[in-house]
Amino acid sequence: MKWRVIMLEKHSAYENMSIDEAISNRVAEGTSKPTIRFYGWSPSAVSIGCFQSMDEEVNIERCKELGIDYVRRLTGGGAVYHDTEGELTYSIIAPESLFPKGIHESYREICGYVIKGLSGVGINASFAPINDIVVDGKKISGNAQTRRGGVLLQHGTILYKLDVKKMFEVLKVSKEKISDKVIKNVEDRVTCVSNFSDVSMNDLCESMLRGFVDGKDYEFENLNAEELNKVNELGDTYKSTEWNFRR
Amino acid sequence: MNLNIFITKCAVLFGKGVNGFAKQKIQGGKLVYVRIRYDSTIESVEILGDFFMHPEEALLRIENALVGAEVKNRGDMLERVEKVVLSEKIEMIGISPSAIVDTIMIAVAQ
Numbered sequence: 344m345k346w347r348v349i350m351l352e353k354h355s356a357y358e359n360m361s362i363d364e365a366i367s368n369r370v371a372e373g374t375s376k377p378t379i380r381f382y383g384w385s386p387s388a389v390s391i392g393c394f395q396s397m398d399e400e401v402n403i404e405r406c407k408e409l410g411i412d413y414v415r416r417l418t419g420g421g422a423v424y425h426d427t428e429g430e431l432t433y434s435i436i437a438p439e440s441l442f443p444k445g446i447h448e449s450y451r452e453i454c455g456y457v458i459k460g461l462s463g464v465g466i467n468a469s470f471a472p473i474n475d476i477v478v479d480g481k482k483i484s485g486n487a488q489t490r491r492g493g494v495l496l497q498h499g500t501i502l503y504k505l506d507v508k509k510m511f512e513v514l515k516v517s518k519e520k521i522s523d524k525v526i527k528n529v530e531d532r533v534t535c536v537s538n539f540s541d542v543s544m545n546d547l548c549e550s551m552l553r554g555f556v557d558g559k560d561y562e563f564e565n566l567n568a569e570e571l572n573k574v575n576e577l578g579d580t581y582k583s584t585e586w587n588f589r590r
Numbered sequence: 591m592n593l594n595i596f597i598t599k600c601a602v603l604f605g606k607g608v609n610g611f612a613k614q615k616i617q618g619g620k621l622v623y624v625r626i627r628y629d630s631t632i633e634s635v636e637i638l639g640d641f642f643m644h645p646e647e648a649l650l651r652i653e654n655a656l657v658g659a660e661v662k663n664r665g666d667m668l669e670r671v672e673k674v675v676l677s678e679k680i681e682m683i684g685i686s687p688s689a690i691v692d693t694i695m696i697a698v699a700q
Binding site: 394418 | 619636637638639640641642643644645646649673679681683684
């Protein structure tokens with residue numbers, strides 16, 4: 344089985360969600376290879392889990408002022424601030440049959456690729472069920488998975504640099520809570536690659552690639568014409584109020 | 591799954607027509623909250639949170655199945671949720687049928 348790899352590209356939140364869904368549809372049809380994709384967010388964005396409420400989780404007004412996108416994901420999980428300079432994101436999209444049947448086991452396997460990638464830049468990380476990766480007990484990566492039409496889609500973040508202040512500005516936390524004490528508390532629970540290594544984003548991505556493709560036959564290839572058409576179609580859905588504010 | 595009710599319990603009256611709200615962190619699981627409109631029975635309920643459920647669309651069917659249930663009848667609510675979970679082979683991660691029902695019970699007890 345040959346895999347497709349798409350190396351680091353930055354897209355808007357709507358494009359990123361559309362690309363994942365377009366690939367997932369084509370993999371389900373058997374017309375695209377299983378795909379590993381590394382990407383960033385431009386502009387910075389907030390994504391919320393598919394069962395969350397946009398109004399409850401996101402400070403929409405502040406996002407608009409700062410030019411930050413906001414989007415609902417296909418996957419469950421929590422709200423995430425994706426800084427344009429501070430995060431490497433991956434998606435892995437492939438037939439379910441290539442992974443363990445159990446959700447927990449498949450999280451463990453795919454998070455293992457991330458852990459291997461972090462190890463390549465000298466960071467000793469471990470899996471923290473249900474869906475996190477930690478270093479010294481602090482979260483460095485969050486991951487979310489869905490399965491549709493026989494296809495497993497998992498995407499996840501690798502925190503590169505942490506901007507807690509910005510995170511608090513766009514995620515809904517009462518003003519009283521945005522105190523030095525709370526920010527310190529977050530820094531006690533969350534960490535990032537730059538706390539351990541001066542590796543560049545591109546070199547981190549190369550190391551992640553090695554972690555993900557270990558033992559796999561792969562080639563670098565871009566989205567095909569059908570996928571690009573689907574991305575254009577889906578973009579409007581992911582921008583729509585109907586989708587983003589459905590809960 | 592055991593429940594950990596200590597973390598967050600929130601009070602009533604949110605949005606148009608909603609007269610119950612509760613939020614709690616499930617022990618060893620995720621955050622779940624409900625918005626509910628009810629009298630003696632559930633008129634509508636929305637289940638939200640940072641949990642995972644496959645297939646995702648099944649949550650709507652769980653919410654619909656709860657409409658008409660008596661809010662004080664825990665067993666009936668649980669049976670309604672479990673029936674959908676079994677018939678649709680729903681996988682839940684970080685949440686459970688009993689966590690959903692217990693959160694509803696908290697919302698209506700406010």
